[in-house]
Amino acid sequence: MKKKNIITRRQAIITGMSSLGGLLIGCSAEAPPTYGNILRMGDALTYHTQRGIMNGKSLAKEYDYRNISSFPATGNVNPAATGSEEFDKLLRSDFSDYRLTVEGSVQRPTSFSIDDLKKLSSRSQITRHTCEEGWTAIAQWTGVPLSVVLEKVGINPTARFINFSTFDHFDELNSIDLFDALHPQTILAYGMNGKDLPLQHGAPLRVRVETQLGYKSLKYIKKIVVSDHFIDLGDIGWAWYAGI
Numbered sequence: 001m002k003k004k005n006i007i008t009r010r011q012a013i014i015t016g017m018s019s020l021g022g023l024l025i026g027c028s029a030e031a032p033p034t035y036g037n038i039l040r041m042g043d044a045l046t047y048h049t050q051r052g053i054m055n056g057k058s059l060a061k062e063y064d065y066r067n068i069s070s071f072p073a074t075g076n077v078n079p080a081a082t083g084s085e086e087f088d089k090l091l092r093s094d095f096s097d098y099r100l101t102v103e104g105s106v107q108r109p110t111s112f113s114i115d116d117l118k119k120l121s122s123r124s125q126i127t128r129h130t131c132e133e134g135w136t137a138i139a140q141w142t143g144v145p146l147s148v149v150l151e152k153v154g155i156n157p158t159a160r161f162i163n164f165s166t167f168d169h170f171d172e173l174n175s176i177d178l179f180d181a182l183h184p185q186t187i188l189a190y191g192m193n194g195k196d197l198p199l200q201h202g203a204p205l206r207v208r209v210e211t212q213l214g215y216k217s218l219k220y221i222k223k224i225v226v227s228d229h230f231i232d233l234g235d236i237g238w239a240w241y242a243g244i
């Protein structure tokens with residue numbers, strides 16, 4: 001009786017694995033490479049499943065003002081304090097010299113001041129942030145849709161990934177695909193809860209990627225590089241795709 005159960009379970013696992021393989025092979029979306037690494041296979045599975053289920057139509061829930069909660073600042077809370085002289089100088093000038101560089105696979109590489117970005121169309125959204133450590137918090141974010149900035153610089157027809165660099169080197173070219181980049185709620189935020197974005201939450205500019213876990217919403221954005229291919233950062237200890 002016991003033995004039979006074990007065989008059944010093993011068969012179930014084998015069946016499960018082959019259907020997983022079938023799911024991966026059957027899906028036409030191109031995901032970043034897995035190199036046969038088990039964690040990266042999980043990454044690919046969530047990516048394909050999410051893309052299959054969502055079919056490009058899903059918006060993250062938006063809340064009311066009364067739902068706005070206290071919001072912990074985590075990870076880096078001031079790149080000047082962790083050794084960025086460049087950021088320290090910008091902070092002293094109240095970010096008047098700050099420029100967001102957008103380059104790579106684009107027709108018009110451009111540098112934007114915060115005022116330049118504020119002149120573009122803006123969007124405000126009250127959303128829930130979900131940190132991989134287990135806490136959530138709700139805030140209002142105001143900024144320019146990333147799609148508007150990408151439209152401005154004219155991404156090449158071959159562009160596929162949007163890579164971000166940050167002043168604290170939390171991420172050097174960590175990316176989202178064009179699907180998440182053009183998502184209507186993916187914004188470059190310069191405001192939080194009706195005020196300028198506070199230093200500890202990523203001033204002067206952070207990205208809000210409402211379709212993924214909090215760690216993809218990079219603070220202290222310095223540069224955006226558009227690429228035609230996936231830029232592989234190797235194992236940085238975080239899944240590349242963290243859809244929620």
Ligand SMILES: Nc1nc2c(c(=O)[nH]1)N[C@H]1C(S)=C(S)[C@@H](COP(=O)(O)O)O[C@H]1N2
Pocket residue numbers: 071072073074075076130131132166167168170171200201202214215216217218219220
């Ligand atoms: N540049 C940078 N971006 C970052 C981080 C960081 O340490 N540095 N931490 C990430 C993580 S894990 C989370 S949960 C959120 C936290 O944002 P908050 O400090 O505004 O709460 O920022 C993300 N973006």
Ligand SMILES: [Mo]
Pocket residue numbers: 074130131132133214215
């Ligand atoms: Mo996080």
